[in-house]
Amino acid sequence: MAHIIDGKKISAEIRAEIAADVAKMKEGGKTPGLAVIIVGENPASKVYVRNKGKGCEEVGMYSEIIAMAEETTEAELLAKIAELNERCDIHGILVQLPLPKHINERAVIEAISPEKDVDAFAPVNIGEMMLGTAAFLPCTPAGIMELLKRSGISAEGKECVVIGRSNIVGKPIAQLLLTANGTVTICHSRTKNLAEVTRRADILVVAIGKADFVTGDMVKEGAVVIDVGMNRRADGKLTGDVDYATVEPKASAITPVPGGVGPMTITMLLRNTLTAAEKYGK
Numbered sequence: 001m002a003h004i005i006d007g008k009k010i011s012a013e014i015r016a017e018i019a020a021d022v023a024k025m026k027e028g029g030k031t032p033g034l035a036v037i038i039v040g041e042n043p044a045s046k047v048y049v050r051n052k053g054k055g056c057e058e059v060g061m062y063s064e065i066i067a068m069a070e071e072t073t074e075a076e077l078l079a080k081i082a083e084l085n086e087r088c089d090i091h092g093i094l095v096q097l098p099l100p101k102h103i104n105e106r107a108v109i110e111a112i113s114p115e116k117d118v119d120a121f122a123p124v125n126i127g128e129m130m131l132g133t134a135a136f137l138p139c140t141p142a143g144i145m146e147l148l149k150r151s152g153i154s155a156e157g158k159e160c161v162v163i164g165r166s167n168i169v170g171k172p173i174a175q176l177l178l179t180a181n182g183t184v185t186i187c188h189s190r191t192k193n194l195a196e197v198t199r200r201a202d203i204l205v206v207a208i209g210k211a212d213f214v215t216g217d218m219v220k221e222g223a224v225v226i227d228v229g230m231n232r233r234a235d236g237k238l239t240g241d242v243d244y245a246t247v248e249p250k251a252s253a254i255t256p257v258p259g260g261v262g263p264m265t266i267t268m269l270l271r272n273t274l275t276a277a278e279k280y281g282k
């Protein structure tokens with residue numbers, strides 16, 4: 001039987017720690033503040049943004065949700081970001097992705113002051129992560145590292161295999177596992193003999209966005225399996241990228257979906273906002 005890594009419980013513990021630090025900071029007269037910009041009417045994005053606001057409230061932070069119309073021009077969005085960059089009560093700025101097609105995402109991300117880039121999506125913050133000197137780490141990969149740490153799992157000397165090479169999860173988690181002294185292999189859609197590679201993994205991170213893709217025969221006995229997937233089945237149920245029924249019996253530890261990696265992402269965003277206020281806030 002695998003140890004079930006309880007992301008909800010670990011997330012609640014970290015949020016309690018953040019809330020205590022926020023309370024202390026408020027006594028000193030400073031309240032961490034997060035601005036979340038959403039452009040357009042994407043229903044999933046609206047849910048994510050609402051949850052980010054609720055997360056701030058839970059830990060005592062200030063938050064401001066800025067909803068802009070689908071027709072907003074890139075110049076208007078850049079002007080809003082410039083205004084938030086100057087505000088002393090806002091320490092973190094997040095622009096919810098995806099953006100409408102007429103807006104250049106890269107230009108928008110780069111317009112956010114790196115000191116307020118709590119998603120850690122800006123090239124300079126990605127570079128700092130590569131060097132091991134980052135103030136903020138991207139939220140989902142940082143959440144995975146916390147889950148491992150708080151479950152007593154070290155990557156040191158381990159065979160770590162990541163399936164997926166996105167800029168938001170695959171590439172950064174590979175980098176963080178490397179920084180933690182793992183031996184890291186990144187697999188993707190062109191990888192040959194995928195199961196042969198995944199069966200080597202002591203720690204397997206799956207972030208490809210294909211429901212129930214990794215099956216028991218692809219996993220070594222005793223592996224730690226981290227499922228970053230979030231897929232909606234035809235019956236409406238959420239499922240990960242890992243076929244839990246066949247993988248769990250072989251794993252030594254596994255994250256469930258929902259309730260594994262998912263709850264950690266916003267928690268790490270809150271922590272990054274706190275860090276921004278501590279490090280750079282006036």
Ligand code: GUN
Nearest residue numbers: 094095096097098119139
């Ligand atoms: N859209 C999906 N995930 C994310 C995220 O982590 N940050 C932002 N800004 N947009 C997203």
